[in-house]
Amino acid sequence: MKTHRIKVALGDRSYSVLVGHGVIDQIDEVLPKSAKRAVVITQSTITLQPELNIPSTTVVIGNGEEHKSLQTIEMLAQKFAEFGLTRNDVVIGVGGGMVTDIAGFAAASWHRGTAVVHVATSLVGMVDAAIGGKTGVNISQGKNLVGAFWQPSGVLCDLDSLKTLPQRELRCGLGEVAKYHFLTGDDLLALEMPERIARCVEIKAKIVAADERESGSRALLNYGHTLAHALERSSNFFVGSR
Numbered sequence: 001m002k003t004h005r006i007k008v009a010l011g012d013r014s015y016s017v018l019v020g021h022g023v024i025d026q027i028d029e030v031l032p033k034s035a036k037r038a039v040v041i042t043q044s045t046i047t048l049q050p051e052l053n054i055p056s057t058t059v060v061i062g063n064g065e066e067h068k069s070l071q072t073i074e075m076l077a078q079k080f081a082e083f084g085l086t087r088n089d090v091v092i093g094v095g096g097g098m099v100t101d102i103a104g105f106a107a108a109s110w111h112r113g114t115a116v117v118h119v120a121t122s123l124v125g126m127v128d129a130a131i132g133g134k135t136g137v138n139i140s141q142g143k144n145l146v147g148a149f150w151q152p153s154g155v156l157c158d159l160d161s162l163k164t165l166p167q168r169e170l171r172c173g174l175g176e177v178a179k180y181h182f183l184t185g186d187d188l189l190a191l192e193m194p195e196r197i198a199r200c201v202e203i204k205a206k207i208v209a210a211d212e213r214e215s216g217s218r219a220l221l222n223y224g225h226t227l228a229h230a231l232e233r234s235s236n237f238f239v240g241s242r
């Protein structure tokens, strides 16, 4: 089956996003050569798991926004220390946007910067969250207020995981796809799902390459997000459960 490969062009920090069925099996392609150990971060609801040729341990984090917290980052850092993860090793986030945001921030902080690879299992993760290096956690004053820009070494969008994605999650992802339609005018609905996802990744990769740290055009990618964060905040959607 076809694998789409999209490059996020950021000089010596450039990386590939692979989109296709079963691409998790191509994880060796995007792991840093220096990595001798890996910590996989995932959730209990995620069934997709990479097969690795290096020693690894898996840490399961909680479901729900209340776990997207500094406490989770501290717990992960303790697990990294217990496992002996060094700065030359790799963190692998397997899940939706929450998992990849947390895995990215934990990797950015560990030894002041350790490689991270994302395996996106939700449509939102594939077309947005896992790409572009935004990482972070929530505090009671707001969503994603603590974080870092930390680009992954590679991103795998394994379309097999969409087969079991709940309808509501799929609809959330289609909302992000609509964002790319509004930004470009592209007729994304005319494309089959693999090509549609690959095209969204291409659009995002181009914007990130032009404005990695959001000093200008990258703010276009927040279309719809800012309003949604305000709604979440005013309805206590995520702080209420603390």
Ligand code: GLY
Binding pocket: 128, 129, 131, 132, 134, 218, 221, 222
């Ligand atoms: N999710 C918006 C961005 O990556 O800039």
